[in-house]
Amino acid sequence: MRFRKIHGAGNDFILLSNLGLDYDNDWSKEAERLCARRTGVGADGLVISRLINDSPAVLEVACFNADSSVATMCGNALRCSAWAAHRDHGFQQMSLRMAGVVHEAVVSDESVWVTAEVGAVLPRRLQAVINGRPTWFDSAHTGTEHVVAIVDDVDAIDAVMVGRLVRHHIDLAPLGTNVNFVQSTGQQALKLRTYERGVEAETLSCGSGAVAAVVVATMRGLVARRAVTVHNRAGEPLTVRPHDARPNRTHWVGGPVTHTFEGVLA
Numbered sequence: 347m348r349f350r351k352i353h354g355a356g357n358d359f360i361l362l363s364n365l366g367l368d369y370d371n372d373w374s375k376e377a378e379r380l381c382a383r384r385t386g387v388g389a390d391g392l393v394i395s396r397l398i399n400d401s402p403a404v405l406e407v408a409c410f411n412a413d414s415s416v417a418t419m420c421g422n423a424l425r426c427s428a429w430a431a432h433r434d435h436g437f438q439q440m441s442l443r444m445a446g447v448v449h450e451a452v453v454s455d456e457s458v459w460v461t462a463e464v465g466a467v468l469p470r471r472l473q474a475v476i477n478g479r480p481t482w483f484d485s486a487h488t489g490t491e492h493v494v495a496i497v498d499d500v501d502a503i504d505a506v507m508v509g510r511l512v513r514h515h516i517d518l519a520p521l522g523t524n525v526n527f528v529q530s531t532g533q534q535a536l537k538l539r540t541y542e543r544g545v546e547a548e549t550l551s552c553g554s555g556a557v558a559a560v561v562v563a564t565m566r567g568l569v570a571r572r573a574v575t576v577h578n579r580a581g582e583p584l585t586v587r588p589h590d591a592r593p594n595r596t597h598w599v600g601g602p603v604t605h606t607f608e609g610v611l612a
């Protein structure tokens with residue numbers, strides 16, 4: 347079976363498209379095996395994309411985290427799937443359905459954009475002590491669970507240690523959460539680090555986390571309601587901007603997609 351290894355601004359995936367009859371495999375279990383960094387292909391997640399309709403273009407996309415759990419929303423996986431559908435079928439615009447939610451996607455020369463739906467935003471959801479300082483986390487649902495703390499210096503944080511602690515916080519059980527640390531780096535610019543549930547590690551970038559970071563940073567007055575550059579550990583920033591027609595509910599997240607290699611699964 348052929349696969350693509352592909353990353354969206356450093357968030358890397360094994361992408362299977364055009365599976366045909368193999369579609370009904372136990373992909374959740376396969377995700378754990380294939381995503382293993384030493385014994386598998388190695389990735390943050392496994393993405394299965396299936397063409398449902400040609401005109402208008404509609405794809406069904408499923409994303410499994412490296413620990414085999416289902417991601418109900420993954421901005422970077424959607425962006426990678428849209429890139430591949432553009433490459434395979436020539437679509438420039440399309441709809442991508444993930445966990446029952448329809449996302450719009452637009453592929454241009456340098457960037458791939460997808461929409462993310464913003465749900466409940468709850469200020470001061472929990473507090474944790476970071477480097478001796480009590481720090482609040484707001485929560486923002488962007489298709490999946492995210493909490494966001496605004497801090498002075500994201501690089502001074504042990505993102506894995508604090509991320510793991512907050513991810514398992516009793517107040518957020520049983521679902522847990524992705525954990526984001528955000529720093530303001532100027533007008534309309536943020537720096538973000540994300541500990542991802544399901545990968546159980548810090549990833550190099552996170553699309554739905556970038557949207558959650560911008561929603562919280564906007565609420566807290568750090569940025570205005572227009573395009574925001576979100577820097578990440580990959581050095582390949584994402585841009586988040588409100589959707590023209592539904593600015594309060596929907597955001598676009600865009601940035602680079604890189605096709606690293608193709609291979610055949612043994």
Ligand SMILES: N[C@H](CCC[C@H](N)C(=O)O)C(=O)O
Pocket residue numbers: 357411415416417418419420421422423490491524542543544545549551552553554555
């Ligand atoms: N990296 C992803 C988010 C994955 C979410 C996943 N970790 C979960 O909540 O299950 C993104 O680009 O949006």
